[in-house]
Amino acid sequence: MNRKVMIPIASIIVFIGFLLLKFDFEAVDSSQALWDAFIVTAGGFLTLMIFSFLYRDNPFYKFAEHLYVGVSAAYWMCVGFWSNIVQQAIPHLSPWLSEALDQPFLGYKWDYWIPIAFGLLLLTRLLPDSLKIGWLSKWTLAFIVASTAGLLMTANLKANFISQISSTMSLPLLPDWTGFGDFVSNFDLSYGGQFIKMLSNWVIVVGVISGLVYFFFSKEHTGWFGRVSRLGIWVLMVTFGASFGYTVMGRVSLLVGRLTFLFRDWAGIIS
Amino acid sequence: MTLQSRTSRNAFWPGFRLAVYGMMFGIVFSSSAVLSQEATAEVDNASTMLAPMLAPAAPGNVTVEDAPNDAGHAVIVTFSQSQAPADGQALVLGYEIYRSLARSGPWKKVGAVPSDVDVTASLIYKDAGGSDKSSDDYLPTETDLFYRVRAVTADSTLYSDSEVSAPAQAVGQWWNSGRNPVFFFVLFFTLLTLYFLRVAKQRGDSLYIRPLAGIDAVDEAIGRATEMGKPILYVLGLGTASDIATIASFTILGRVARKVAEYQTDVIVPCYDPIVFTIAQETVRTGYMDAGRPDAYRDDQVYFVTQAQFAYVAAVNGTILRDRPATNIYLGKFYAESLILAETGAIAGSIQIAGTDEIAQLPFFVVACDYTLIGEELYAASAYLGREPLLLGALKAQDYAKAVIVVLAILGVIMSGLGYEGFAKAFEAVG
Amino acid sequence: MKRQIPLALVFIFGWLMLALYFIPLEGAQKVNENMLDWTSIIGIFALALGIWSLITVNLDRIKHKKRDWQYSFITLFGLFGMIIFGLKFGGENSMFQGQESYMFRHFFNDILIPIYSTMFSLLAFFIASAAYRAFRARSALASILLIGAIIVMIRFFPFVAEYTRPVADWILNVPNLAAKRAIWMGVGLGIVATGLKVILGIERAYMGRD
Numbered sequence: 001m002n003r004k005v006m007i008p009i010a011s012i013i014v015f016i017g018f019l020l021l022k023f024d025f026e027a028v029d030s031s032q033a034l035w036d037a038f039i040v041t042a043g044g045f046l047t048l049m050i051f052s053f054l055y056r057d058n059p060f061y062k063f064a065e066h067l068y069v070g071v072s073a074a075y076w077m078c079v080g081f082w083s084n085i086v087q088q089a090i091p092h093l094s095p096w097l098s099e100a101l102d103q104p105f106l107g108y109k110w111d112y113w114i115p116i117a118f119g120l121l122l123l124t125r126l127l128p129d130s131l132k133i134g135w136l137s138k139w140t141l142a143f144i145v146a147s148t149a150g151l152l153m154t155a156n157l158k159a160n161f162i163s164q165i166s167s168t169m170s171l172p173l174l175p176d177w178t179g180f181g182d183f184v185s186n187f188d189l190s191y192g193g194q195f196i197k198m199l200s201n202w203v204i205v206v207g208v209i210s211g212l213v214y215f216f217f218s219k220e221h222t223g224w225f226g227r228v229s230r231l232g233i234w235v236l237m238v239t240f241g242a243s244f245g246y247t248v249m250g251r252v253s254l255l256v257g258r259l260t261f262l263f264r265d266w267a268g269i270i271s
Numbered sequence: 272m273t274l275q276s277r278t279s280r281n282a283f284w285p286g287f288r289l290a291v292y293g294m295m296f297g298i299v300f301s302s303s304a305v306l307s308q309e310a311t312a313e314v315d316n317a318s319t320m321l322a323p324m325l326a327p328a329a330p331g332n333v334t335v336e337d338a339p340n341d342a343g344h345a346v347i348v349t350f351s352q353s354q355a356p357a358d359g360q361a362l363v364l365g366y367e368i369y370r371s372l373a374r375s376g377p378w379k380k381v382g383a384v385p386s387d388v389d390v391t392a393s394l395i396y397k398d399a400g401g402s403d404k405s406s407d408d409y410l411p412t413e414t415d416l417f418y419r420v421r422a423v424t425a426d427s428t429l430y431s432d433s434e435v436s437a438p439a440q441a442v443g444q445w446w447n448s449g450r451n452p453v454f455f456f457v458l459f460f461t462l463l464t465l466y467f468l469r470v471a472k473q474r475g476d477s478l479y480i481r482p483l484a485g486i487d488a489v490d491e492a493i494g495r496a497t498e499m500g501k502p503i504l505y506v507l508g509l510g511t512a513s514d515i516a517t518i519a520s521f522t523i524l525g526r527v528a529r530k531v532a533e534y535q536t537d538v539i540v541p542c543y544d545p546i547v548f549t550i551a552q553e554t555v556r557t558g559y560m561d562a563g564r565p566d567a568y569r570d571d572q573v574y575f576v577t578q579a580q581f582a583y584v585a586a587v588n589g590t591i592l593r594d595r596p597a598t599n600i601y602l603g604k605f606y607a608e609s610l611i612l613a614e615t616g617a618i619a620g621s622i623q624i625a626g627t628d629e630i631a632q633l634p635f636f637v638v639a640c641d642y643t644l645i646g647e648e649l650y651a652a653s654a655y656l657g658r659e660p661l662l663l664g665a666l667k668a669q670d671y672a673k674a675v676i677v678v679l680a681i682l683g684v685i686m687s688g689l690g691y692e693g694f695a696k697a698f699e700a701v702g
Numbered sequence: 703m704k705r706q707i708p709l710a711l712v713f714i715f716g717w718l719m720l721a722l723y724f725i726p727l728e729g730a731q732k733v734n735e736n737m738l739d740w741t742s743i744i745g746i747f748a749l750a751l752g753i754w755s756l757i758t759v760n761l762d763r764i765k766h767k768k769r770d771w772q773y774s775f776i777t778l779f780g781l782f783g784m785i786i787f788g789l790k791f792g793g794e795n796s797m798f799q800g801q802e803s804y805m806f807r808h809f810f811n812d813i814l815i816p817i818y819s820t821m822f823s824l825l826a827f828f829i830a831s832a833a834y835r836a837f838r839a840r841s842a843l844a845s846i847l848l849i850g851a852i853i854v855m856i857r858f859f860p861f862v863a864e865y866t867r868p869v870a871d872w873i874l875n876v877p878n879l880a881a882k883r884a885i886w887m888g889v890g891l892g893i894v895a896t897g898l899k900v901i902l903g904i905e906r907a908y909m910g911r912d
Contacts, residue, residue: 039808043816050585050820054827057592065585066773068817070780072579073756075810077749078788080578082801084742102790115740119747122549126754135704138909140744141512141550142708143715145908146900147737148513150719153897154453156515161890162452162698164883165676169683169695200876205684207877209677211884215647217480217654218670232884236645237637237843239881241836241850242873244634248833248851249858251826342728402728447726454724457894464898513741515893518900518908525907545752546745550908557910574759575752579814581821593770607825614828617835628889630882637847638836646885650892653905661904669895676887 007059015045089116118143168208171201207235327363328353329431330420335439338397340450343412343443345399350433352390353422361424368396369419372411374435378419386422400441413440452698459675464668471664478663485624485642486655489523489600492622493530496597502537503527504596506587506612508603508627509580512546515650516628520602521554522653527600528558532567540573541590543583548575584608588615601625601640602649605632613639626652709903716901756781784809 018041027033049064091098092109118140125137178194214232221229330350338345353363365385369378384394400410415438423430471478496503505524510517531538542548552573559568576586599616609632616623617639625636626644636643644652654662686694722730760774790800839845856862857870899905
């Protein structure tokens with residue numbers, strides 16, 4: 001027997017072994033207990049299969065990946081269907097359908113026909129090409145993209161743009177030397193003196209402006225303009241580095257915490 | 272900045288969340304207990320010291336105005352506070368606002384305001400009701416409303432009512448003037464864009480644009496893929512068709528598909544969102560048609576995977592490791608999966624081009640990818656690939672708008688420094 | 703007709719949604735709110751297309767015995783199994799109660815969630831390899847990024863933390879804010895520009911050519 005046969009058989013044997021371990025032999029409803037045991041064992045096995053990816057791509061990972069894709073696609077489809085179509089739209093469309101689907105009828109609302117109509121237009125893509133009506137689906141795409149574009153333009157403008165400009169404008173930049181001595185004598189940036197605040201405001205204003213200059217596309221980045229733009233990308237890179245380092249340390253300290261727990265508290269290896 | 276994940280919030284570490292909630296609850300509970308103790312202590316002091324027998328002075332000058340910039344279900348009530356307690360008068364703790372549809376009542380309590388230490392200050396209460404007639408807090412529009420304010424004390428029998436206000440109506444507005452800065456900016460920008468579109472039509476594609484390494488790399492990458500006989504992987508991210516980053520990415524996908532078709536190589540587009548999937552199919556098909564090779568397009572190049580974040584990642588990871596694409600392009604919205612995808616691609620040895628407007632994910636892309644389009648660069652990229660005069664014109668308008676902002680920011684900072692706070696305030700959008 | 707109607711739809715709905723933002727009247731705000739519902743309902747129809755694509759791609763793989771075609775059976779098995787569990791028929795006592803079905807819920811809780819958490823935990827390993835990659839900075843910009851990363855990372859180390867912590871905190875607060883603002887402003891502008899290009903019909907790769 002070769003590996004292709006041995007590995008699946010061995011895995012099935014191990015799986016059954018675990019299943020028996022998890023099976024509650026004293027349960028009243030034995031078929032229920034079998035399902036419970038099966039599901040718990042399967043969850044554990046799938047976890048290990050996904051972890052095996054860290055070693056390299058392998059049949060176990062492929063198995064878990066393909067199962068995960070199928071199950072999750074169907075899961076979200078069912079959830080979406082029940083919550084968006086059945087619970088949201090149907091109770092406003094038809095008393096007959098509502099009753100058939102066990103939903104209380106909430107009164108006609110004609111505007112729910114709009115998305116249904118656009119949705120049906122979308123489905124014309126499934127019809128054979130020979131009918132030549134698949135292009136109707138573009139109406140739906142046009143509707144969705146255009147209305148969200150219109151909707152988001154203004155909302156983003158306010159949050160990302162107008163309010164950022166006004167809060168940058170109101171930063172005080174006038175020289176204020178209070179606390180300068182403390183800063184020089186022990187290089188303490190955490191000291192809340194006015195001097196540090198003023199310095200920080202300068203950094204913010206210069207950083208924002210040079211960052212914006214970096215995003216200029218239609219002017220050559222040479223000469224003084226190029227230098228400002230380079231300062232801008234440096235500011236971006238330093239902060240990317242800082243947030244990267246922060247995340248790395250966050251993850252590492254989580255891991256260290258788990259390992260400490262494992263070796264000290266749980267296994268008692270280090271005291 | 273931490274990694275964010277779209278769906279993890281509900282599923283991850285319920286125990287930890289519970290502990291945090293518990294702590295928060297504990298803090299709120301203990302502090303509220305302390306506060307209420309203090310409040311009662313104060314009231315006890317006041318009542319024992321003054322031993323009041325008389326009701327406080329009545330609040331006055333109740334005026335009601337329609338709340339601006341709304342659908343017409345809110346009014347603003349302004350009133351002056353009761354005068355400082357004279358001998359024997361109870362201390363006013365706060366004011367209750369009552370509303371009625373008739374001068375004579377019946378009155379409905381709609382809210383309360385604590386009293387201010389400075390009794391000369393007027394107080395403001397916004398009575399914002401619901402728009403649903405059947406709901407309990409419904410506030411009728413364009414109907415006369417009467418208001419009355421009651422000064423209340425620690426002793427529920429000691430209070431005094433103001434005069435009933437003059438009638439006022441809640442009216443819906445046609446225009447939200449609080450959003451004027453947004454409106455003027457959109458107007459300004461639209462005109463600017465239209466102007467540069469005209470310029471671009473006349474001047475053709477001679478408008479200068481600075482090189483963008485990530486975009487220059489796309490051509491190179493397609494050439495490399497052709498040489499190696501390997502496909503190109505294009506990931507549109509987790510965005511929906513409602514994300515502008517995704518819409519920007521469609522345009523780039525269209526150009527990439529066209530070039531890929533010209534070079535006779537292959538592009539694979541696994542999709543997360545079903546609407547995005549439909550649009551991506553249309554985009555790639557059009558790209559192939561523009562290249563004059565509509566027959567080379569196959570429906571299984573652009574396929575739907577699943578709408579679960581990590582199942583999608585698992586599948587794309589599989590594709591990266593098994594198909595070994597020469598180039599991976601990640602443009603659009605990305606969340607926690609950015610690092611998993613980019614690292615897997617880097618380990619597989621593909622050239623990687625990424626771009627997103629999710630600031631939290633940019634550091635990971637910068638570290639793990641060869642080229643990263645940062646924020647606005649993603650939006651500008653479509654103009655680079657197509658070199659269509661109209662897109663270049665729009666880009667030019669974008670730059671001019673930026674120049675205006677830089678100038679405005681500098682002006683604003685100077686004005687604030689000179690003490691003219693109004694300048695910065697003019698840019699604040701409210702509501 | 704084929705070309706004009708979609709463009710007209712883009713024009714009408716684009717400007718309409720833009721205008722509604724400035725109109726506080728009830729009807730206008732209702733349309734705004736309804737848009738979200740509408741998109742999610744249309745999304746379900748699109749999902750039908752998606753699932754159809756998933757099925758045909760996998761059937762095609764099996765039919766032409768493409769690489770790893772055997773695994774397509776697993777995807778289809780999971781898909782149809784879950785769809786069947788998600789059905790609702792047969793009244794109160796049947797096994798099929800839609801989202802409330804025993805199997806449906808348990809597949810989610812005991813199969814999907816463990817895989818999900820495992821994938822999430824892979825992040826810890828990937829960030830380790832990404833850090834290794836960052837430490838081989840290949841360009842001037844990468845070195846600047848590395849400096850930022852190192853300053854913040856040694857913030858956590860004993861002995862030196864006392865000196866580096868204020869600098870690290872300062873970087874995480876001050877230049878970070880500047881960079882974020884610059885990106886936000888650029889993105890805000892890019893969003894308006896892209897939205898405008900869509901509404902004006904300049905950017906229309908998303909609906910094909912004919």
